[in-house]
Amino acid sequence: MPLGLLKYGRGDKYPYEQHADLPGPTQLRDHYDVVIIGGGGHGVATAYYLAKYHGITNVAVLEKAYLGGGNTARNTAVIRSNYLTPEGVRFYSASVKLYENLSNEFDFNIMYSQRGQLTLAHTDATVRAFRQRAEVNKHFRGRTELIDRQAIAELVPCLNLDPAELPVLAGLWHRDGATARHDAVAWGYARGATQRGVELHQLTEVTGIEQSQGRVTGVVTNRGRVNCGCVVQAVAGHSALLADKAGFALPLVAYPLQAMVTLPVKPFLNPLVSSSALHCYVQQTSRGEIVIGGGSDPYPLYQSRASLPLKESLIASAVDLFPFLSEMRLLRQWAGITDMTTDYSPIMGLSPLENYYLDAGWGTWGFKATPICGQTMAQLVASGGQVPDLIAPFALERFDRFQQVNEMGATAASH
Amino acid sequence: MKIMHCPLNGPRNISEFTYGGQVLAMPDPERCSDREWSHYVFYADNTIGVVREWWQHTPSSYWFIAERHNGSDDILRTYDPGELFSAQGDLTEGGASP
Numbered sequence: 001m002p003l004g005l006l007k008y009g010r011g012d013k014y015p016y017e018q019h020a021d022l023p024g025p026t027q028l029r030d031h032y033d034v035v036i037i038g039g040g041g042h043g044v045a046t047a048y049y050l051a052k053y054h055g056i057t058n059v060a061v062l063e064k065a066y067l068g069g070g071n072t073a074r075n076t077a078v079i080r081s082n083y084l085t086p087e088g089v090r091f092y093s094a095s096v097k098l099y100e101n102l103s104n105e106f107d108f109n110i111m112y113s114q115r116g117q118l119t120l121a122h123t124d125a126t127v128r129a130f131r132q133r134a135e136v137n138k139h140f141r142g143r144t145e146l147i148d149r150q151a152i153a154e155l156v157p158c159l160n161l162d163p164a165e166l167p168v169l170a171g172l173w174h175r176d177g178a179t180a181r182h183d184a185v186a187w188g189y190a191r192g193a194t195q196r197g198v199e200l201h202q203l204t205e206v207t208g209i210e211q212s213q214g215r216v217t218g219v220v221t222n223r224g225r226v227n228c229g230c231v232v233q234a235v236a237g238h239s240a241l242l243a244d245k246a247g248f249a250l251p252l253v254a255y256p257l258q259a260m261v262t263l264p265v266k267p268f269l270n271p272l273v274s275s276s277a278l279h280c281y282v283q284q285t286s287r288g289e290i291v292i293g294g295g296s297d298p299y300p301l302y303q304s305r306a307s308l309p310l311k312e313s314l315i316a317s318a319v320d321l322f323p324f325l326s327e328m329r330l331l332r333q334w335a336g337i338t339d340m341t342t343d344y345s346p347i348m349g350l351s352p353l354e355n356y357y358l359d360a361g362w363g364t365w366g367f368k369a370t371p372i373c374g375q376t377m378a379q380l381v382a383s384g385g386q387v388p389d390l391i392a393p394f395a396l397e398r399f400d401r402f403q404q405v406n407e408m409g410a411t412a413a414s415h
Numbered sequence: 416m417k418i419m420h421c422p423l424n425g426p427r428n429i430s431e432f433t434y435g436g437q438v439l440a441m442p443d444p445e446r447c448s449d450r451e452w453s454h455y456v457f458y459a460d461n462t463i464g465v466v467r468e469w470w471q472h473t474p475s476s477y478w479f480i481a482e483r484h485n486g487s488d489d490i491l492r493t494y495d496p497g498e499l500f501s502a503q504g505d506l507t508e509g510g511a512s513p
Contacts, residue, residue, distance in 0.1 A: 251458050252461055298434055299468075301488055302485055309416060309429075402453065
């Protein structure tokens with residue numbers, strides 16, 4: 001950034017004008033060494049690190065709609081690593097570290113803003129769970145601590161400490177918690193990848209996976225077929241549907257996840273605040289909008305429609321936490337389809353097909369893992385299937401071994 | 416609000432019901448392999464189409480079966496589990512009458 005800023009200061013033209021846009025659409029080639037299905041954050045990050053660290057540039061990212069238009073655009077942009085299991089904390093901390101330097105690396109502002117995340121405990125059981133999370137986090141050099149009511153009141157003066165007959169007992173204060181502009185993360189990775197020779201094909205939907213003798217040989221798209229050395233699937237909510245096309249099942253259930261934002265107002269809320277008991281989290285974006293999000297819908301559905309009962313319960317909880325929000329007007333609302341695993345951890349690594357790699361099961365926690373996912377998936381692909389230590393616990397076969405990585409307490413409704 | 420037809424209580428708000436997972440044939444836990452058991456526990460039909468699910472009418476604790484399209488959210492049919500299972504508590508493949 002500093003160098004770019006200097007050039008901008010001394011030049012007489014806006015510096016990004018000529019290369020801000022991505023290269024235009026080209027014909028699909030006959031063969032790619034790597035085909036990445038899904039042009040969201042995870043897909044383009046994988047392509048970026050493949051090109052940058054491993055010199056693999058004969059790569060196509062196939063996106064059925066437009067760049068970063070799926071769950072990359074629908075998440076609530078929370079970055080944190082205060083998970084429960086050592087496997088989870090190690091993995092997400094590596095992601096937070098990468099995020100911290102991402103704007104510099106891209107020379108493109110992702111509006112990364114480290115404001116800390118505060119999770120509220122309303123029961124003794126939650127306080128005990130928070131104490132455990134704080135200790136696990138400290139062990140992995142995360143900045144997480146348990147704080148009392150007075151410290152919470154000082155951090156967030158406008159917070160109602162006695163909401164809905166559920167008084168706040170304590171808080172888990174995670175200084176590393178941050179937010180960033182989610183679209184910019186996808187754009188930054190896509191720009192970096194395409195500058196290094198990766199092809200991004202939007203409006204290109206994969207309709208079939210060709211295979212012979214347990215190996216993928218090519219993919220069929222609505223724009224013709226291509227041969228490929230290997231495939232990475234990174235399609236979030238549609239993971240199970242794509243895996244079905246490849247001929248195997250994944251232990252995923254698709255649930256809609258709903259969120260909304262209010263009209264923008266002056267900044268009043270610095271940390272990201274969430275409450276596990278009220279199933280709600282509230283944060284103010286850099287633009288001033290208040291983002292309100294919460295738990296998934298109560299039953300599985302492949303549809304990103306909104307439902308009034310869930311919006312009502314989310315708003316009720318948000319108003320319990322910040323009573324003056326009742327005066328605000330909603331600006332927009334949306335839903336995304338999340339692919340949930342039973343242990344609230346992702347499915348990464350090898351699949352039943354030899355050269356087909358999985359980046360799935362990202363449920364409601366995918367955005368915060370984007371950089372480390374890209375880096376580890378690129379390592380996996382470049383090494384021809386040697387699983388990096390960091391993602392080994394998230395293998396698909398953990399379900400057959402009954403060795404799940406239980407992050408339910410640290411994930412559900414507290415993004 | 417969305418309405419679900421409870422076989423015992425008639426049409427009620429969907430908020431009165433609890434989802435209880437898909438209706439799957441349980442392999443014999445004494446004889447099946449670990450892999451068969453893990454598939455029964457963790458896997459279900461997760462492609463788009465009509466699925467057969469357990470639902471509970473929460474206030475009356477009555478469990479029943481619903482056939483629902485998981486893409487359009489249309490509830491096609493709801494019925495008492497007695498239609499599928501011959502004996503109460505027997506969820507194995509042999510317990511489900513055709």
